[in-house]
Amino acid sequence: QVQLHQWGAGLLKPSETLSLTCAVSGGSFSAYYWTWIRQPPGKGLEWIGEINHIGGTNYNPSLKSRVTISIDTSKNQLSLNLTSVTAADTAVYYCVRPFKKYSSTSLDYWGQGTLVTVSS
Amino acid sequence: QSALTQPASMSGSPGQSITISCTGTRSDVGAYNYVSWYLQYPGKAPKLMIYEVSNRPSGVSNRFSGSKSGNTASLTISGLQAEDEADYYCSSYTSSSTLVFGGGTRLTVL
Numbered sequence: 113q114v115q116l117h118q119w120g121a122g123l124l125k126p127s128e129t130l131s132l133t134c135a136v137s138g139g140s141f142s143a144y145y146w147t148w149i150r151q152p153p154g155k156g157l158e159w160i161g162e163i164n165h166i167g168g169t170n171y172n173p174s175l176k177s178r179v180t181i182s183i184d185t186s187k188n189q190l191s192l193n194l195t196s197v198t199a200a201d202t203a204v205y206y207c208v209r210p211f212k213k214y215s216s217t218s219l220d221y222w223g224q225g226t227l228v229t230v231s232s
Numbered sequence: 233q234s235a236l237t238q239p240a241s242m243s244g245s246p247g248q249s250i251t252i253s254c255t256g257t258r259s260d261v262g263a264y265n266y267v268s269w270y271l272q273y274p275g276k277a278p279k280l281m282i283y284e285v286s287n288r289p290s291g292v293s294n295r296f297s298g299s300k301s302g303n304t305a306s307l308t309i310s311g312l313q314a315e316d317e318a319d320y321y322c323s324s325y326t327s328s329s330t331l332v333f334g335g336g337t338r339l340t341v342l
Contacts, residue, residue: 147331156235157270157278157321159331170329173233211283217266217325218283225277 114139116223118207120192124230130194134207134223141165141188145216148181148192150203151225158203162216163190197230204228236261236322236334243340249310252337254322255303260332262303266325269298269307271318272336278321282307309339317341 120132134146148160161171163181171179180193190207204225211220237255244250254261254269261267265285270278280289282298285305295316297308305324309316322334 156336157323157333159323159333172330173328206277211280211289216331217264217323218268218280219270219278219323220280220289222277 114209114221116207116209116221118205118223118226120205120226120228122227122229124197124228125232126198126230127196128230130192130197130201130205130228130230132192132205132207132226132228134190134192136188136190136209139209139221140213141185143213144209145214146181146183146190147208147210147216147219148190149206149208149219149222150201151206152200152203160192160194160205197228199230202228202230233260233326233328233330233332236324236332238320238322238334238337240335241338241340243342244309244312245342246312246314248312249308250312250339252307252309252320252322252339254305254307254324254334256305256324256332257303259327260324261300261305263327264325265300267298267300267305268323269296269305270321270323271316272321273318281320312341314341 118134142165207223209221211218269282272278286298
């Protein structure tokens with residue numbers, strides 16, 4: 113049974129850096145395009161970006177200048193960093209494993225979600 | 233990238249069928265058969281219901297079906313049940329190698 117457990121700071125001040133980590137257990141880590149999604153309170157889903165098992169990344173153009181996704185294959189973990197946060201970055205952040213290997217077009221296994229609030 | 237267009241809300245009675253639309257462009261929905269649909273209950277993570285336009289993952293009820301015509305994809309739920317009341321999101325792969333979501337549709341079962 114694939115499980116994704118994520119953690120990180122839930123309250124940030126404007127201009128700080130958001131950092132989240134997601135640990136994957138119960139399944140293969142390689143060959144998947146690990147993905148981060150966020151959802152502002154009461155709003156829809158937004159794709160943040162993805163990383164493959166060899167470290168290749170792809171980001172949402174609207175966030176690209178501020179976001180970094182990384183992986184640690186020795187620990188089966190992935191991380192998200194988002195710099196210079198503002199109130200607009202307040203959201204529930206999810207780490208996600210796609211349904212198929214070598215593809216990120218459909219997202220199957222989701223972390224429990226982490227609410228990150230940006231407030232002064 | 234612009235969000236895909238979904239109706240904000242829809243409703244139906246138990247036993248009825250409803251169809252939720254998801255309209256994109258020639259650069260996303262119209263270009264690829266990589267449309268997915270997700271169901272989300274309040275406070276929960278989304279659940280994959282349909283992938284690659286019309287395929288159901290194991291365990292998803294056959295009351296859920298997907299299709300696509302041109303730049304518009306659709307999710308049909310037949311034999312509506314109370315448990316189907318939720319938010320539904322579509323997504324599509326794009327020509328920029330990104331993923332874009334719809335704004336979501338809140339389905340109410342009357």
